[in-house]
Amino acid sequence: MLAMPEINYIKHLRENEDLSLSEIARKTGKDWRTVKKYADGDVPTGKIGIRKSGMMVEDGYGELVDDWLEEDFKLKKKERRTNKVIFEQLQKEHEFPGSYRTVCEYIQHQRPHIKELKEKRYERLEHPPGEAQVDFGNMTIVQNGAYKDIKALILSFPYSNAAFAYPLPAENSECFLEGLTKLFHQAGGVPTHLRIDNLTAAVVSIGKGDKRVYTDAFLGFQSHYRFEVQACNPASGHEKGNVEKKVGYIRNNFFVTAPLMEDFDQLAEWLSKQMQKDQKRLHYDKEVLIEELWKEDNKSLKSLPTQDLPIFSVSTYKVNKYGEITVDEEAYVVHKARMKQSLIIKKEWDKFTCYTNDGEMLYQESRPYMNKSRSIPWEDILEDWIRKPRSVTYSRYFKYLPKNVQIYLARQKETLKERVIGLKKLLATHTMIAIGEVLSFDNRLGLKPHELGGILSEKTAYPVKMPETYTPQVLLNYETDLHLYDQKLFPQAERRVSIT
Incomplete structure (x- = not known):
């Protein structure tokens, strides 16, 4: 008109x-x-639009169907309820008295309307509920008395400012996709849109404009979990500013000082609890608790698939002449393999496995980065403690000592400086782990450092050969006559006459 x-x-x-x-x-x-x-026609007059009424509207059945349609938009198309299923559910659960045709006509009218409202609502907000950003952050932990540099994969939701984090040993494709899977489960759903930068774990090449080329593994992962990707422009970290700030926030609040880690599962559980507690603070701008805003975010998430996608990569390596294969730039000897034999290597985020072409498993080992660490500078730390012995138990490094060493230093305050000096001398020839093992016996906690040194020296000395009484006397000092074996193996050679 x-x-x-x-x-x-x-x-x-x-x-x-x-x-x-x-x-x-x-x-x-x-x-x-x-x-x-x-x-040539009459001037049109305005009409009053009267919405058709009926049991779907007046009796509240339409509101139920609207909720079901919104829920189903989060699922794969094949998992959504059909008109027939909705009609039967209304009959069974809500005693719907109307006809199947009534329900179909209502759904036909409402489905595009609900979809349009959802799209308009998304366009209206700068960061709508359900949208997330993801990035890696560098963190430091302490494991087995040594520093270890790890990665934390962080998933943040700008609408609510809620975030989830998962610790990983590296930044490769297997770790990235494994971490995303764990984060989706922590969030209880899949983000509608995921903004990433040009991570090598997901992007092969940037290309011109938005023509990025993604890895096959990432595309398969995206297809399985059904999220849309929003790629940042090169050198444009501000386009995912929420997660960039969240990386620094998590590092400053949870990784300073470096936490103790038993293994990645234990650290992941601890970090998950910290992020849950963090939601009980006010949003920086909206003055509402993050956990309240997160409820809106969570409602917009897509549902998790019934089964997770297995995360691994497969490649082929040829055994070299030394019986070695190379994984992550580290050489490993596969004793059961032949030289120049082709092996199939299955890489997961934490380990790799070698198979023959027939599927026989020959070898399995942790990936090299799982065991990389750097030592804590104990000599420098102990030097500071010698100058200020009263600060020992309050030091940030005290908790990194083996538990028995902590007890040994804290037991007698009057001899603390003497023990610290002795501990520093012991470190010249022994590790802090070895000292902790010696102190595992309660009766040794009262010993002086030089007495501990004597025990440590005895442990490291070559053991004296113990008398052996089980071998029969006839076999003691027995020497094998190899000439007898030659006679049995080569009788013709033995019959030959040597002419000189």
Whole structure:
């Protein structure tokens, strides 16, 4: 329908300027049939739109169906309820008295309307619920008395400012996809849109504009979990500023000082609890608790698939002449393999496994980065403690000592400086782990450092050969005559006569 000023202008040209319909069409640029409708017809009057009423609206059944349709939009199309299933569910659970056709007509009208409202709601907000950003952050932990540099994969939701984090040993494709899987489970669903930068774990090449080339593994992962990717422009970290700030926030609040780690499962559980507690603070701008805003975010998430996608990569390696294969730039000897034999290597985030072409498993080992660490500078730390012995038990490094060493230092305050000095001397020839093992006996906690040194020296000395009484006397000092074996193996050679 044309606007009233346009209708008035067409009637003016027809009545006052006496133009033909074709002339009016050329002058206004309107279709000839449209011009005829308004030039010679009556002026249209406004109509009052009355929405059809019925049991779907009046009795509240329509509201139920609307909720079900919104829920189903989060699922794969093949997992959504059909019109027939919705009709049967209304009958069974809510005693719906209407017909199947009534339900179908309502769904046909409402489904596109709900979809349109959802899209408009998404466009209206800068960061709508359900949208997430992801990035890696470098963190440091302490494991087995040594520093270990790890990665934390962080998934943040800008709408609520809620975040989830998962610790990983590296930043490769297997770790990235394994971490995303764990984060989706922590969040209880899959983000509608996921904004990433040009991570090598997901992006092969950037290309011009938004023509990025993603790895096959990432594309398969995206297809399985059904999220949309929003890629950042090169050198544009501000485009995912929420997760960039979240990386620094998590490092400053949870990894300073470096936490103790038994293994990645234990650290992941600890970090998950910290992130849950963090939701009980106010949003930096909206002055509402993050956990309240997260409820809106969570409602918009897509449902998790019934089964997770297995995360691993497969490649082929040829055994070299030394019986070695190379994984992550480290050489490993596979004793059961032959030289130049082709092996299939299955890489997971934490380990790799070698198979023959027939599927026989030959070798399994942790990936090299799982065991990489750097030592804590205990000598420098102990030097500071010698100067300030009262600060020992309050030091950030005290908790990194083996438990028995902590007890040994804290037991007698009056001899603390003497023990620290002795501990520093012991470290010149022994490790802190070895010292802790010696102190595992309660009766040794009262010993002086030099006495501990004597025990440590005895443990490291080559053991004296113990008398052996089980071998029969006839076999003691027995020497094998190999000539007898030659006679049995080569009798012809033994019969030959040597001419000199």
